[in-house]
Amino acid sequence: MASSIHNAPFTSLFLHFSSLLLLLLLLLLLFPCCYCSDQSLALTCTTQSSILPKNTLYAHCLDLPRLRSYLHWTYNPANATLDVAFIAAPAKPTGWIAWAINPTSEGMLGAQALIAYNLGNGSIGVDTFNVSSYKGVLPSRIAFDVLDKGAVAAGDGTIRIYAKMVLGGGLGSVVNHVWQVGGSVTNGVPNMHQFKLENLNSKGKLDLMNRSGGDVVEDGGAVQIIHGVLNAVSWGILFPIGAIIARYVRAFESADPAWFYLHASCQVSGYILGVSGWATGLKLGSQSKGVVYSTHRNIGIVLFILATLQIFALFLRPKQDHKFRVYWNVYHHGVGYAILVLGIINVFKGLRILEPGDKWVTTYITVISVLGGIALFLEVVTWIMVFKRKSNKSTKPYDGNGA
Incomplete structure (x- = not known):
């Protein structure tokens, strides 16, 4: 006691x-x-009209929730044409950025991609890639007709991809889209990106007719x-x-x-x-x-x-x-x-x-x-x-x- x-x-x-x-x-x-707080909120897609080519006005824009990326687009359902601008910073100055539509699934496999990368001489190249495997892919034709494409580097470290493509009537106005950034390129071929949470989940469904439908899939x-x-x-x-x-x-x-x-x-x-x-x-x-x-x-x-x-x-x-x-x-x-x-x-x-x-x-x-x-x-x-x-x-x- x-x-x-x-x-x-x-x-x-x-x-x-x-x-x-x-x-x-x-x-x-x-x-x-x-x-x-998300640092990407410091700059929103609605403030980027002055940095778009020839002051192009797009019908919709979206602050993508991963990789500090931004998407601008205009979709014409009458002829299924899509004008798009994708803005992101590569993982390293010598790296690459990519935006894609996947007509078959929500992931990377099957994505029909536009990839822009540093050519090493101060200029930026952009090519189309049909991502058919997890291994290295080469520039190739994609499932959509690309009428115009281009890319430029900006002083803030970002790369901007611009393209006009015909999606075709069978795809619909709600599509699976994927975006990505990487740190290096070898002989014009993007090397593997990182496997961080942001990289693995940079995908979503995009309503081409309505900005509010661009929420990312978070499962x-x-x-x-x-x-x-x-x-x-x-x-x-x-x-x-x-x-x-x-x-x-x-x-x-x-x-x-x-x-x-x-x-x-x-x-x-x-x-x-x-x-x-x-x-x-x-x-x-x-x-x-x-x-x-x-x-x-x-x-x-x-x-x-x-x-x-x-x-x-x-x-x-x-x-x-x-x-x-x-x-x-x-x-x-x-x-x-x-x-x-x-x-x-x-x-x-x-x-x-x-x-x-x-x-x-x-x-x-x-x-x-x-x-x-x-x-x-x-x-x-x-x-x-x-x-x-x-x-x-x-x-x-x-x-x-x-x-």
């Missing part, structure tokens, strides 16, 4: 500290939403975001919190057995979210033909296996006085720390792949730093408690009865 009273200030301090932690984590997770991007959030919260936050509870809260005698249920709740919740994130990762892997992130995937598989073993080990936990309990503890702690380290590493690898923006990376680094600071603080508190307990035992008077 005296020991519980003696530890009461520490327990109260921990509870207050935990409340502040949860509040801080909530604010950190919500804060990026307060200032997430693949939404799954990637869900995958990232689930894994960051589970492996990257809940598991570390569970480890902190197991190591430090159990030191407070008044917290027994509450610490165990808190620890188990964090780990089980983290496991459920982590498995959900792992499943979305498998789905993304099956959809991303030709795009494989081997290290990220392999670490994810190892995490799933270790976490599953850890959860099942809870049902096989020997009692405190069992002779095998010490071995179980070594196993449980070893696997737990392996999950902790691998989980954080894989979150950072996922952030590098997803590239959601510096604000999200900074937010996660801040969360992990806060958890690390709390762990360091509790480590000091725990050692102080251990020394005080040893001191109290060594100074306790002998009562003559061996008690």
